[in-house]
Amino acid sequence: MRSMLRALRWLPLLGVAALVSACGYNDIQTLDEQTKSGWSEVLNQYQRRADLVPNLVETVKGYAAQEQTVLIGVTEARAKATQVKVDASDEASLKQFQQAQGQLTSALGRLLAISENYPDLKSNQNFMALQTQLEGTENRITVARNRYIQSVQDYNVKVRQFPVNLTAMMFGYKVKPNFSVENEAEISKPPAVNFNTAPAQKPSG
Numbered sequence: 001m002r003s004m005l006r007a008l009r010w011l012p013l014l015g016v017a018a019l020v021s022a023c024g025y026n027d028i029q030t031l032d033e034q035t036k037s038g039w040s041e042v043l044n045q046y047q048r049r050a051d052l053v054p055n056l057v058e059t060v061k062g063y064a065a066q067e068q069t070v071l072i073g074v075t076e077a078r079a080k081a082t083q084v085k086v087d088a089s090d091e092a093s094l095k096q097f098q099q100a101q102g103q104l105t106s107a108l109g110r111l112l113a114i115s116e117n118y119p120d121l122k123s124n125q126n127f128m129a130l131q132t133q134l135e136g137t138e139n140r141i142t143v144a145r146n147r148y149i150q151s152v153q154d155y156n157v158k159v160r161q162f163p164v165n166l167t168a169m170m171f172g173y174k175v176k177p178n179f180s181v182e183n184e185a186e187i188s189k190p191p192a193v194n195f196n197t198a199p200a201q202k203p204s205g
Helices: 002-022 025-063 068-083 091-117 125-160 164-171
Strands: none
Touching (some): 025 068, 025 091, 025 125, 025 164, 068 091, 091 125, 125 164
């Protein structure tokens, strides 16, 4: 008899647990954690790239110190990219972060392109190793970013669905902003950092 009474005491809690599960609360939790994990990986890979920049700049400077405009541009772009205080839940903040990282990508592309004018720099072992590391990091950034984009899409679909949207509103789970891209078809490709393309020829005369 006592065992039955103890079991009956748990029935309301079991009922609540079943109701919460049926309303999608557990699914929201799982997808929310996936977005957080994905965002952490995005930040880790961008930081990995930023950590490569000082050595890359110093190596190029040793062979092409006269390229001050490009060298300063990369240094300033790195500083801006690392100083942005990003809040992934805020669309404006996420956009600012994305723009800063895009500016660093462009600056790095210009820095690497000038190596075509300096054969000794191109053949420098340290420079070649940094190129390889940077290329690998750009690829990892693309993979991490795409996974994050997909995780946010999955989360947003879930919290918009009925009746899960009622659960989401009850517990304060809102739609998350996501990376925006000008060309969705290009999102799966790494940023255009070409290590082997010579700069455009200057017009003669």
